[in-house]
Amino acid sequence: MKAQATITPVRSRSESQGEGLVDIDRNKGRFRVNRAAYKDPDVFELEKKKIFDKCWLYVGHRSEIANPGDYVVREVGGRDIIFTRDRKGEVNTLINACTHRGATVCREKKGSARSFTCPYHGWTFDNTGKLLSTFSNEGYREDLNEDGRLNLPKPARLEHYRGFYFINFNPKAISLSDYLAGAKDVIDSYCDQAAEGEDGLYVVKGEHAYSIRANYKYLVENSYDGYHVIPTHISYLEYLKDRAANAGAEEDVNVVAKAGANFRGTGKTRCLGHGHAVLDSRVPTGRPVADPLERWPDKVKQQVNENRKRLEERYGEEYASYLAELQKNLVIFPNLVFNDNVGLTIRVINPVSHNEIHVRAWGLGHTGEPPELKAIRMDNFSNFLGPAGFGSADDIEMLELCQRGIENSPTEWSEYSKGMNVDAPDLRLQEGAPDDECQMQAYWTQWDRVMRDIDTFEQE
Amino acid sequence: MITQDVIRKIEVENFLFREAELLDSWQLPEWTELYTDDARYEVASLSADDPWNADPHDSIFLISDDSEELRLRANRLMKKSAHCEFPHSKTRHLISNVRAYEEDGHTKARANFVTYRTKSGKTSRYMGEMHYVLERQGDDFKIRHKRCVMDLETLNDQGRLTIIL
Numbered sequence: 001m002k003a004q005a006t007i008t009p010v011r012s013r014s015e016s017q018g019e020g021l022v023d024i025d026r027n028k029g030r031f032r033v034n035r036a037a038y039k040d041p042d043v044f045e046l047e048k049k050k051i052f053d054k055c056w057l058y059v060g061h062r063s064e065i066a067n068p069g070d071y072v073v074r075e076v077g078g079r080d081i082i083f084t085r086d087r088k089g090e091v092n093t094l095i096n097a098c099t100h101r102g103a104t105v106c107r108e109k110k111g112s113a114r115s116f117t118c119p120y121h122g123w124t125f126d127n128t129g130k131l132l133s134t135f136s137n138e139g140y141r142e143d144l145n146e147d148g149r150l151n152l153p154k155p156a157r158l159e160h161y162r163g164f165y166f167i168n169f170n171p172k173a174i175s176l177s178d179y180l181a182g183a184k185d186v187i188d189s190y191c192d193q194a195a196e197g198e199d200g201l202y203v204v205k206g207e208h209a210y211s212i213r214a215n216y217k218y219l220v221e222n223s224y225d226g227y228h229v230i231p232t233h234i235s236y237l238e239y240l241k242d243r244a245a246n247a248g249a250e251e252d253v254n255v256v257a258k259a260g261a262n263f264r265g266t267g268k269t270r271c272l273g274h275g276h277a278v279l280d281s282r283v284p285t286g287r288p289v290a291d292p293l294e295r296w297p298d299k300v301k302q303q304v305n306e307n308r309k310r311l312e313e314r315y316g317e318e319y320a321s322y323l324a325e326l327q328k329n330l331v332i333f334p335n336l337v338f339n340d341n342v343g344l345t346i347r348v349i350n351p352v353s354h355n356e357i358h359v360r361a362w363g364l365g366h367t368g369e370p371p372e373l374k375a376i377r378m379d380n381f382s383n384f385l386g387p388a389g390f391g392s393a394d395d396i397e398m399l400e401l402c403q404r405g406i407e408n409s410p411t412e413w414s415e416y417s418k419g420m421n422v423d424a425p426d427l428r429l430q431e432g433a434p435d436d437e438c439q440m441q442a443y444w445t446q447w448d449r450v451m452r453d454i455d456t457f458e459q460e
Numbered sequence: 461m462i463t464q465d466v467i468r469k470i471e472v473e474n475f476l477f478r479e480a481e482l483l484d485s486w487q488l489p490e491w492t493e494l495y496t497d498d499a500r501y502e503v504a505s506l507s508a509d510d511p512w513n514a515d516p517h518d519s520i521f522l523i524s525d526d527s528e529e530l531r532l533r534a535n536r537l538m539k540k541s542a543h544c545e546f547p548h549s550k551t552r553h554l555i556s557n558v559r560a561y562e563e564d565g566h567t568k569a570r571a572n573f574v575t576y577r578t579k580s581g582k583t584s585r586y587m588g589e590m591h592y593v594l595e596r597q598g599d600d601f602k603i604r605h606k607r608c609v610m611d612l613e614t615l616n617d618q619g620r621l622t623i624i625l
Contacts, residue, residue: 206505206520375517
């Protein structure tokens with residue numbers, strides 16, 4: 001495990017003692033990460049090239065551009081992207097910067113358009129990126145754009161898995177399907193929950209858009225960290241208990257108490273290859289698909305039970321209970337999170353610098369779902385997961401405390417060894433308890449391999 | 461001339477100023493008493509197309525509290541374990557351009573606001589407009605519905621919304 005580091009950022013050279021920034025010693029049960037990985041601007045510059053220019057990055061869901069001409073503008077891997085559907089119904093991603101002088105071409109966040117006109121000199125592009133007009137043609141040679149070099153450029157690759165679109169700036173990248181590895185099964189489980197399958201998933205109106213003054217990997221880790229649930233979120237568990245008690249729902253109170261007393265027994269973390277991992281846990285929030293709370297109205301409970309019955313008929317009892325009862329917090333390397341808690345949400349973590357991130361999050365609904373069940377999803381998306389919620393707001397505070405702490409202290413390493421399977425052939429494929437750190441070991445193992453050019457995610 | 465409209469405006473303004481004072485002094489249990497038992501307190505999503513008419517059960521909101529949740533929100537914010545507000549931030553709620561009127565048997569109010577929050581060496585501003593549906597109770601009011609719409613595109617500058625607007 002002692003490979004020579006190729007990372008030699010100015011400030012961390014001495015801190016990493018000439019070795020990599022991830023220190024794994026199975027004999028000693030040691031897994032630790034050098035804090036330069038969070039606080040060194042030079043490490044971030046390297047990450048941009050080695051990670052964000054090489055990995056598959058999430059752009060959007062097909063329901064967001066349902067009709068020809070629809071578009072949304074997104075920040076993906078530090079680039080401005082137009083995610084749009086052309087008149088033939090094909091999905092395109094275009095770099096939102098004019099090929100003439102570089103001005104942002106599309107200034108609206110979403111809409112419907114056949115073409116995009118740059119406000120500066122009036123260059124117009126169709127929604128496949130083709131340059132249609134230079135406003136004034138005189139003075140240009142007729143073959144100005146014969147080779148297409150002045151069309152709006154596209155990221156090298158665009159692929160989707162079950163309606164979730166990703167781009168990759170590396171033309172030689174392996175396919176999205178290969179890249180996602182075991183994470184595909186978890187995405188399947190999200191599709192399988194909807195009555196109409198993947199076609200029944202849609203992004204609901206509105207988004208959360210906020211920032212955190214911390215390194216992006218802190219939020220990645222936090223998103224599937226079972227260890228922090230009780231200490232950080234005790235006030236959320238108390239909120240759940242209070243709601244249950246106010247409604248006289250004794251069973252709900254007991255379920256909350258049980259989870260609080262033994263979170264370790266509520267599920268497991270599963271590493272899925274390529275640095276992806278999922279935390280399966282049973283947190284007593286209730287799930288419209290298909291795990292009701294006692295305090296929910298009878299009508300709602302009946303609707304939820306119908307969902308459960310549908311799942312059991314379609315998939316059998318075992319998989320139905322996995323779909324229904326477990327919360328599935330999935331991280332796809334390097335910066336995408338699916339939180340399937342009460343409902344399913346997508347969270348993209350955009351690094352702005354080594355110590356600042358922009359977070360964008362969307363909620364998904366199920367076509368044909370009764371409004372009462374949708375309301376439960378919507379409530380949870382604001383009262384737990386949002387920047388004004390009872391959960392995420394405390395997470396944000398923790399991550400900023402971490403960033404401040406590492407920047408203002410001389411301590412070099414952070415500890416990640418909880419639950420490490422020292423005999424696992426590959427730490428990126430191990431399993432652990434919900435409050436272990438196996439998922440982070442998988443992530444950091446992958447991160448280290450990419451940063452040291454052991455893995456490039458390129459085709460042979 | 462002191463008309464009914466002027467009196468109403470002063471009454472409503474005084475009431476809104478009292479709410480602001482309770483919030484700035486972190487008297488949150490007392491703040492909850494300003495709300496009826498069927499009240500709602502909402503902050504619309506910054507990306508909502510039509511934030512005044514958006515339905516919190518159909519689209520994403522930043523805050524969509526029923527009366528039980530707003531009380532539990534206040535209760536939580538008074539705990540040390542509400543990490544995002546420990547120690548409590550310093551806040552200043554400024555309310556202006558108050559317009560009060562009667563509609564559908566209720567006293568309603570619209571007001572502009574700027575709220576400053578300072579914590580951990582950083583001061584953030586939240587600004588926008590609030591719409592109230594009030595219920596007259598004797599000489600006083602209770603809030604039946606309060607919706608805030610902020611003039612922001614993202615919370616990139618603020619990071620979060622952990623205080624009550």
